[in-house]
Amino acid sequence: MDKETTGSCLCGEVKFHISGAFDHFYLCHCTRCRKDTGSVHAANLFASNGSVTWISGGEYRRQYTLPGSFHTKSFCSLCGSSLPTENKEAGLLMVPAGCLDTPVTKKPDAHIMMAHKAGWENGLVGIPVLDELPEQD
Template sequence: MCGAVKFEVHGDFDSFYLCHCRYCQKDTGSAHAANLFSQSARLVWLAGEEAVASFTLPGTRHQKCFCRTCGSAVPNTHIPGLLVVPAGCLDSELSRVPTAHLFTSSRAAWDHALGDVPEFSGLPKAT
């Protein structure tokens, strides 16, 4: 978000999951995390690798990597043989659609039947 961390991904993603587990809800502050996974793609840091921090929730495998400057999510390279990239941190367009929703038994109560919620292309005007 702040531009301190820059990277490129070389290769393809294997899957794109929307995870609704409670951990992902807490670390995104939203209904779910949207992460891309690859066992073969390679991450190349262009700038700011030293600005990347990670947090692992004790007693779990749940881990988040983030920029120390602004806190935004960045790719996770700490899982051997797996690259995990938060979809929202990419600057390029992503043509891939999600592979699946995970942990839907933990789905937020307000994350159902959203098709009828009004949509705005930007911030709505104050009434």
């Protein structure tokens, strides 16, 4: 991704822009990231020299850090959408790819924490792929 990227939450109240390039893009399958997303993996971009500027909705931003860990999630208190998290001590910006409005052009670097993936993730290759919602019976 280039120098400036925009994003927002699902309800649109929180808006931001990111300055700086993303160094890494990981799809993390650890238990914590699966619980954060409610899905098979988290898709997070990382920028060591990036910064976030909150355009609107800053008062709705919340952050949760799992006790005894560095695992932190930022989110909108209105709709629950994941938002960027700055770790100033580590000099790292973590941005959930799904909250970006600017198209993500960087390809993921790797699937990580595969030793901890969900059991139901096995055998997904053969299931149907649909472009839209399935038809209701």
